[in-house]
Amino acid sequence: MAIAREQDVVPFRNRLKEQAVKIKMGLVNQTKLITAASELVRNMLRYAKGGNVLIEVVTRGRDNGIRLTFKDEGPGIKDLSLALKDGYTTGGSLGLGLPGARRLVSDFDIKTELGKGTRVTIIKWANG
């Protein structure tokens, strides 16, 4: 799903919500997942002028989960460990986006290359 403008964010969240309900994710986990996704989409829009999000349902034993892959072709992140710290920002925000999103999901992976772009993958399990 392409994210190019901020108006794309709400339809994206709705789509994500549908998927989360489909795999019977609890309300709290749904809220955490959608909030984390919202942070990451916002980063994509602010720093990379948009990008693409892939929504997938994944399975681990009996548990289902949702995997989201956020891919952009923006400037990349210079200092990843700094970007993952609470309160660090280059964009005038609160600096909670990346670290906050990481706390809200079960699995968080980020790969970035300067000048090429950033890819963030998160997984939230329905029961975890």
Next chain:
Amino acid sequence: MDRIPILRMGQFLLVTIQVDLYDRLALDLESDLVRTVSQTGANGILIDISAVSIVDSFMGRIIGNIGTVSKLLDAETVVVGMQPAVAITLVELGLPLKGVYTALNVDKGIELLKSKTSLNGLNEGPNPDNFAADN
């Protein structure tokens, strides 16, 4: 363009957010609210977010800003009706929502606003009972 309506209730302003906010809408709400406070001399803002299922750091910052700026304009802000899942998520996100008071529902929010503004009234002189008449 969509806008969130701001209702006037005596010396307070009431905002009920019924839709999921995108950024522009939230920023407009912030500036509309601040302008309305300064125009009307309202001394309390009640923001009902019971229909909001997601509050991310951007939304949280807007709410915090509304609280901080209104405070400078002598108005208190109370956020009411936060869904439990939203509260849990905010804590984990690390968002403290500084500058605003919270209450469980609109009734309690209004009570809280009344107590805050009448306390201010006692400290600063004017009789709070006259506020409604002034408007």
